[in-house]
Amino acid sequence: MTEEMRAHPWMANAAPGALQAMLDEIGADSARELFEQIPEDHFRTTPLNFPPALSSEIELKRDLLSKLKKNEDCEANLSFLGAGVWQHHVPAIVDEIVGRTEFATNVWGSYQSDHGRNQAWFEFSSQLGALLNLDVVQLPVYSWGCANGHAVRMAQRITGRNKVLVSQLSDPERLSVLRTYCQPTAMESHIEVVMVDVHSTNGRMDLDDLKSKLGDGVAAVYFENPSYLGTIESEAAEIARLARAAGAETIVGIDPVSLGVITAPGDYGADIVTGPVQPLGVHMQCGGGVGGFIASRDEAKYVLEYNGFLVSIAETLKEGEMGFGLACPHQNSYGSREDGKDWTGNSTYLWAIAGAVYMSLLGPEGFRELGTLIVSRARYAAKLLSEVPGIKIVWPDTTFKEFVVNFDDTGRTVADVNDALRARGIFGGKDISDEENGLGQSALYCVTEVHTAADIRALVHTLKEVLK
């Protein structure tokens, strides 16, 4: 038997004779005959140009690893990158559970046969709801930016208005996604994205500017807590009050790992809350770990505008037994095509399971300890960095896990500093010098529970050496 004829391990009917047995049974001479619906001139004329097959596991593994080992990663290096994907500790149990083949499967599943999965989904929403102090949490959409896009469009449908107010210092990545969801100006249902000033002394939203921009046309105010550049928004309740008085929805983007120490958004007037799921037990995966949640109060006006999957607990036919199913399934695009609420499809539901396991491991005290540890070490890093000659911390006392480090007085560019750090095994903060923020040569540093005091001292020591 030649190499080419060996049955591929992923195809049962590649075994000799298997295809022929089925052809015999249906009375066809060849597989090609079964493609009779396709006109002859539709078949491709150019042959496939593929590299040689790696059908053995040994060859495939060698190819994958030989390529992947060309990467430098954040485990072997000391990384201070954040801004949308953050290096947090992932408990081993989370990896075990999301790796279970029943969950990491090829199938979408069903409500009859996949009860355990459905329960895990409900437990994600339930535990996140307990952190947010909100009663409705949808299964996550593709990303935080996508969650913002859907949330703003929910607000547009609820209010019938076409403007959203956002911070002048928004994350360019999320802002780009939001603008996509808000449609170009030439479209009839375009949503105008209006920038609100921030205070240059602390990075918080300028409430005078906010007031001047609120009005009849504003569907929603969106702010983040902590913000893109790290600042904790201390006037969150006042922003929500002002928005409500103007008939606008308040949408707040939050970092769920901050909620052990920072007030739940449900307690300061948020109508709709969005945020990333990646910090809740998902590896960074080069950005492939992102997902975004949407939550709200349990009012029909919000619930009836969700785009995706809302998992509700429900009784079964057996007395006293509970199961789970989809609430309001007809409003999504599977139920209503173009008349549905935006659209939905495969999303990031495996990360809902990761989040469920993660939150159950931490519990209330775990989240409190985690928040305390992160904010303490991040402030420590900011403080030590501020003592390096030429380095300034832009807002030293207002941030949670990320903060802006300015290099103007060093005479060096961030790109240059980061190159030097990288040569010494350190990934410096994200270069934000070209983001039109008026902050000069600055980098956004991220410090989390994975960074020890010794790591922080190593950063400071290396920076001093680099800046000499």
Next chain:
Amino acid sequence: MTRIPEFHAAKWNEPVVMEMGRPGARGQLFPAPEDEVTKAVGTDLIPHAMVRKDRAELPEITEFEAQRHYLHLSQMTLGMMGISLFGTCTMKYNSKTAEYATLRPEVAELHPYQHPDTLQGVLEIIHDFDCMLRSLSGMDQFIFQAGGGADAAYTMTAVARAYWQDRGMLGQRTEMVTSAQSHPCNPATAAAAGFKVVNLPLEENGYPSLEALKAAVSDKTALIMLNNPDDMGIYNPEIKEWVKVAKKAGALCFYDHANFNGVMGKLSARELGFDACMFMLHKTFGAPKAGGGPAVGAYGCTDELAPYLPCPVIVQDGALYVLDEDRPKSCGKVREFWGNVPQVVKAYAWARSMGAEGIQLASDISVVANNYMDKKLAEIPGLEISNPSIDLWRMEMTRWSLGPLTEATGVTTVDFANRMADYGIDPYWMSHEPWIVAEPFTPEAGELWSKEDIDTWIGVIAQIAEEARTNPELVKTAPHNQAIAQVKGDVFEDPAKWAMTWRAHVRKSGLQDKANGAA
């Protein structure tokens, strides 16, 4: 004689995690900040107005309890470990070799803002896979930012907006034309992008007429979005003419390749005239779908459309791979970063392992297996194939109807699906909305399952059809061998009863009052 599985799911009566634990129990400890940290910054770090005062009402359980609870939940999840011929989703084996490669820090612990010099391995894989998709489709450039097939359809609508905006014609090109049976994501994303959707009705032969298309397209048409073959297993033989008609009107043509498995290696979207297409890496290319993502809709287009792609685009520059962000005509991002990288690695692994010949054979197998299945299903009384007048071999899946059985017994396709789970068989896919045959189901055999698996699956279908005639109540009250009984549907549309979180459930079910009363 076909072996019918005797099955009972694990049944743990597992509490909701919110009910578990005891005050003070811990599943994960974090170290206290080091002394040097606390001495330097103190403990008063959160603005007072924003300090959390309540204790989050989360469970307090041990590490083992969390592990055991979620293992129990996984055991109460069939997750394709029976036989799943779930049409439109193309069930495949998901390689653990590939899965384990992506769990390594060289993928898991990468940050997308690392300097590209430190990401050459993963960029090389993405670029190599891009080249394989180019070969399969004839397109010039692929991107992987879209987090699923629907998101790739949305990418198409965003690219179309940028294309027409660049020509100053976005105010005029306001319509998207599609077939009434296209996947819902096509009309839904077009509508969300701001386009008016024009749906073409199906004719007797299973697809919309060329005349209907000619009447629908005009100088208002921005794009057409089509899948082919459809979920009935019918291939529209006029597709080349369709593309010509649409292009004559100036419209862009998008090929939704969700149903690629039967034609992979056989058709090229570019050779058929399309401007762009999408592949679902979590279906056709062997990456796990994971119950609904993380997924990837790989979006590919011609050089003419490439300037409008979302950034970054991964390109080769000499010996290096780089992230091209400098595309002034880009439509903007549809999602943060460059896509679900581990899934791209897994899809690359699938394509490398299969090779060109393996892919050709897989499409042969999936079409032969489907027609074999059709022949066997036709032998079961009460089942009817869609478009029965079409006497041609179907493609890789076929839409069937339980209409005659339902009329005779009252057992619906939903009842039938519930009962399948009792045999350890993953319930089938019924149909997207709108249902164009009564009581639909849509099996797809693909290249994974053996003839014996297919025979077992058919045997279970025959058994349930027989049960429907002899004991319809048994089927209507199924499942009986599952982790839980049939879920009652009355709460799902009722604002007073639906409960999307445990807090809402406690409030609405009166558990709160009971707890207070007991205190």
